[in-house]
Every structure is written in structure tokens, then in C-alpha cells.
Amino acid sequence: MSAFYRTNSAIPEPEIPWSQDEQKLLMQGEILVKSGAHTKSGGAVTAWMYVPLVRSQVWQQLTDYPRWVQYFPDITKSEVLQRGEAKRLYQAAQKAFLFFTAQVEIYLNVVEIIGQQIQFRMEKGTFEDFRANLELKDCGNGTLVAYNVQATPNIPIPSIFIQQAMNFELPANMRKMRQVLCKGQ
Template structure:
């Protein structure tokens, strides 16, 4: 698996164009897809939250609450607490003619109020990695969520990337709604 970090794919606030900053502060979610593997996809989404970083951090590290952020996630529980956490998540996704059920056991590393790294320990993916990073921005917080994954069932990359590109922004809007209480 490639070395992966949201820092590699996210930009600092200073690197965003003025138009992109205004667009994000106005509620848009910026999405960038990239190739990952022959059966996988990778996507990065960035959004502005009109709340301080410490509040966002408190919300996103409440892992059982992730079922509220991502409607397809049916279970999210912390299996081990400590310096390195272990997390179990299960999800159910309906595709055209079938429903896929996935589960992952993740190793979670937190850099307080800056970044969360999720790395696959085992599960129904060939590979899975995600990074969530937080940056201060105009009295609020920029949240960047970068994911790369290859399912263990052969689905063409084009379909994986398209699903990620459509669904991640919807999930991020839901996350913003829950975090901001609106």
C-alpha cells in the first residue's frame, strides 16, 4: 500500500484561492478524486465548519457518534483506548442490484486537535486508509477527510471513485449538520 497522509493531499488555508475559501465558508465542500488501485478509489473532501477546532475535535473523536455522520455506517465502536486506539466499524451500502456489507477493524492514531489517522488492521477491504485533519480558518475550522480504499470485491475504479465523489460530500454535509447542531 502507498504511504498515505492527508497532509500530502490537503492544502493549507494559505494555498486555497480566495474564491475557494469564500466558496467553502459559504457551505460548499471541495472534492478531489484520484486514482488509487485497479479496483479502488481515493477522494479528499474539505469543508468549513463555523465552530472552533477544539469543539470539532471533541465531536470527531467521539467515534460511536460516526453513525450519525455517515448514514451507511451502522456500527462504530472503540475496542481499545490508549495511545493507539482500535475501532470497529460496520456499514451497509446498496448498489444497483445488490447490497454490500463491510466491516473494518482500524488502528487509530490521533494528533490532538490536528489529525486522526485510520489504518486498516483487517476487514472486508484489500486496503483502507483515511486521514482527517483540522485547521483554523477565519474563526472556524477547515476539516479535510481523505480516504483511499480497495474493496475485496472487483468493482471498477471508475464506479468506486464516482460513488466516493458523490457520497462523501453528502456525508460531510451531514457531519457538519450534526457537529454544528443545525
């Protein structure tokens, strides 16, 4: 399935800015995407997907952070360093580009608003900055998941290339996430 892209210079909002036809496609399995610039060499993107599971089932699986290696194929390690109200995660990833392979790692502070939102904020890592929000909302008999990412890598790559990579990678990752979430349900 293809994704719909809307480019906007503003940071993507987590609300659904789609027409009724596009919302219908979302319910049929499309991943809808809105992207924009974040910094001179960063990108911001929000992707929406419908998951045919109740929100509590989706929440339970998404907060199983070591399982993120199954959702995002480039993530090689996802480890909870600190539990409790203030969670900390360590994630490592590897991404092949044209002539080289980039390896990144990030330490994240995680704030959970039970059943509704997960906020990821970079503590340190191989990014200039990184923020992500994952929001869950009831939608029909399932759950609408919005994943907003803003990132600036440490390597000097023009913003347009980062945005294009995010526009390509995030929908594919979201499809994989939905497949893993729904497996065995």
C-alpha cells in the first residue's frame, strides 16, 4: 500500500488533517504522513495508522520497549534502563545508506500518559536532537496511532534528504509495527 504525503514547513501536528476520503483510506490500512522541516539539517514527520485492536491491547504492546526491535527493523537493541514513573531507554540502530552504514545510539527519557501518549526525549546520543510522541485514540472498533518524530542527525545531511528518508521509512516501519501488534490477535 502506498502512503499519502503532505509537506508543510510547520512541525506536524498530531491531529488528523485529512479529508474524509483520506480518513477512509486510513481505516482501510493506509499509512498517512505529514512532514516538514525541523532544523537546517533535520526533519519532522507524523504518521497515522489504524490498528484493529482496542487501545488497551495496543498500549500494552507499545510499552513493552524491548519489543521495539520487532517494530522497527533498523533498531538492533531496545533496553529499559530505569523503570517506574521516570523511565529511561537505550536504543541502538543501524541503517545502510548508499556507500556506508550509520550506527546510532540514543538514551531516551520516557513519559507515559497511561493509555494515551508516550513521549520520548533524548537525554544523549548520536543526534543533535531527537523527540518523538506516540498518541493513541479510540477509533471505531480499533485504535488510531499517531507517531510524531523530530530529529536532527549529527552527520551534516541536508534537511530535504532527512525528510525524504523519514517519509519513506516511517510508513514502512508503521506497517511493520501494525503487523507485529496484530499477530496472533
